[in-house]
Amino acid sequence: MGETPDAERVDLAQDASNIAVTRALDEVPEERAAKRLKTNASAQPENGEATETQVPGEGLHDAPAKEPEARPDNHGNDPRDRRAGLAPIKKEYLIDLSGAKGEPDAMDDDEAEGRGANGGEQQRRDDRDSGGKGKKDKRKDKKKGQNIERTFGKFEDALPLCNSRAFTPEFSPRECRYGDRCKMCHDLRKYLAEGRRDDVETFSGKCPAFEQYGWCPSGWKCRFLKSHMEEIEREDGRKELVLIDRPAEGTEKDGERKENGDPNAKEGQDDSDERRVGIVNIVPLAAKINLNRKRVDFTKADEYIQWMNRESVNNNEYHHRRKDEGEANLEDLRALFVDPPFKPSEKRRLYFGPETPTLAPLTTQGNLPFRRLCVELGCQLTYSEMAIGMNLVQGNKSDWTLMKAHESEASPPTIAPGKSFVFDDYDHNRDLRFGAQISGNQPWIVTKAADVLNRYCPNLRLIDLNCGCPIDMVFKSGGGSALLESPGKMERMLRGMNALSGEIPITAKIRTGVKSSRPVATQLLGRLAFGAREHRERLGAPGCAAVTLHGRSREQRYTKKADWGYIGECAALIKTYNDEKDALTDTAAEPDASTLPNSKDGRMYFLGNGDCYSHVEYQEHVTNARVDSVMIGRGALIKPWLYEEIEKGQYLDKSSSERLTYIEKFVRYGLEAWGSDELGIGFTRRFLLEWLSFTYRYVPVGLLEYLPPNLNDRPPAYKGRDELETLMASSNYQDWIKITEMFLGPVHPGFRFQPKHKSNAYEAEG
Helix, strand or coil: CCCCCCHHHHHHHHHHHHHHHHHHCCCCHHHHHHCCCCCCHHHCCCCCCCCCCCCCCCCCCCCCCCCCEECCCCCCCCCCCCCCCECCECHHHECCCCCCCCCCCCCCCHHHHCCCCCCHHHHHHHHHHHCCCCCCCHHHHHCCCCCCCCCCECCCCCCCECCCCCCCCCCCCCCCCCHHHCCCECCHHHHHHHHCCCCCCCHHHCCHHHHHHCCCCCHHHCCCHHHHEEEEECCCCCEEEEECCCCCCCCCCHHHHHHCCCCCCCCCCCCHHHHCCCEECCCCHHHHHHHHCCCCCCHHHHHHHHHHHHHHHHHHHHHHHHCCCCHHHHHHHHCCCCCCCCCCCCCCCCCCCCCCCEECCCCCCCCHHHHHHHHHCCCCEEECCCEEHHHHHCCCHHHHHCCCEEHHHHCCCCCCCCCCCCCCCCCHHHCCCEEEEEECCCHHHHHHHHHHHHHHCCCCCCEEEEECCCCHHHHHCCCHHHHHHCHHHHHHHHHHHHHHCCCCCEEEEEECCCCCCCCCHHHHHHHHHHCCHHHHHHHCCCCEEEEEEECCCCCCCCCCCCCHHHHHHHHHHHHHHHHHHHHHHHCCCCCCHHHCCCCHHHCCEEEEECCCCCHHHHHHHHHHHCCCEEEECHHHHHCCCHHHHHHHCCCCCCCHHHHHHHHHHHHHHHHHHHCCCHHHHHHHHHHHHHHHHHHCCCCCHHHECEECCCCCCECCCECCCCHHHHHHCCCCHHHHHHHHHHHHCCCCCCEEECCCCCCCCEECCC
């Protein structure tokens, strides 16, 4: 973080920069800029030029640039004419496109924290959970910029190699469990000659996983195979192909991993996806099969669910009888109360503070390699992509895969001793960075999901209940933001999760409400802190350790700015609730201590979320809105070094070569996580392209006239300080493809990339 990259990475970035410069000669900057996002005419200055302000040191992008002049105050007031939605780029970098035709592309940021109404992988999960395709909204299909059903083609070997041959020497294969019925290739030399594409030449032809760990989990399928294979002549004169297994210093040999019970041990593993090094929360295949076949014992969860159902019936009866009968006649109803079968376990202590900026749960974009990069750049707390609770209970492999985390996320967050408000019995060594987020529409689903997460994922900081997902299929099924209008159900869900999650704390993420005109967060917070008034005395608090409020309604999606004024009001309410908790200590209404969040004095943390794009905004939110910390989503996607800026308290003008180094790290981490075979390279390319669809929106600090930058500003056509910077600012998906080819080689003939806009589609030639 802030350190100079080693020589090898600098050379690689420089080589990639030279490649980009060479390719860019075929297309002048003005032509590439014409393909970029153009702002509406109403948002452009009349003369097409931005106000020019000279800044000392401008143009020296390889050296630390001096910060441009910041705005006079913290409220957006600036004497210059800063037009809404238009990034203030210096005049010398602007390109005149007065004769260019075209209309602006609409940005659809539902990609960041949940797919759009009709789009993508999350939609397919929802369709599967609901038993089939939902009804299509033809009006939304016609709207420009909406996410559509996207496919990425097939990227696999022409002649698949059987897993029984994938990791063994040529003459010592394992027995294929399918025998003669197996349709895959069992001839290793035939596979190498005909079944796969040539090795990738990037990274000097060296496999990143092998260089890091001394062995490659992709075996013979690796596209960097030449770097870890050799041909040995045996005593009988035959030549045998073997894989090199040379564990790096500090890593266990394979036999030692097996002896220690490590599921990553190579032999006996048919599923190479479970063999990654440095990954935690790997759930055994047998456990998923048992869940799928309903062989897991949920006796304890069922007992608590039955109790919650009975209590719900009593509460409903209370509400109906209260309308017709006096309070005294309800004593017999109170007498029906039965203690829960068991109380929640003591929870692990949490801490959220100004020095713990958090990465939001990001659907698709919040994958393991990206989270790993953010942690390396200073992110202190991360969340998994949203997993469907029912899929976890049913052992669905794709949702359990979301629970995997890198070992760096299993380390404690960084805090500032002496400055952090940490309670006396907080054990920092037991704290973690990685939490899971789940969604569900029924209390029994999320209760059982919390149960299995507690059993199979030992490296979870917390389990977060998604109460803000805006996509239609989740909302219409009663989950996500629909829970905002069902506070009773939300409370039962949190109680059930808290009871079965063991020592893992439970949190919730909410929006301001469903409708912009009807915010409900202020009413919900009291219920999350103490429980409903009518049964607070009997049941105590639901046990919500922290709440994150996204400052938009479901109706707004990402079309309006986050309302930090409202977030500040809610933060003030949290403070009064915590003070109220102290006032209840001598009354009969005092919550049971075992039901309270296991934070200082049982108080609830409060985080804000929305439109944070600079360290200035981060500190403003912590200071003015009085939140404990800020959760960052799109801002981290566009510039993941935002966490580094927050830590250092200054803007960082990253050069194009340094930004390319971050892309290189993402590729390395992707190949380690998904494999260096054809499939793993395809996944790495796909998720890199998804990430590049956000990073191109970054405008370097050295090109701006004044600060801070605005997340929702769109730049007019401009050129960078070098050809690589111009290339990285392109909104043309074909330029994104060029960037991926710098590290991953030519695109697979079957690979398809369909960006978020219907008019922007790519198909590889061949």
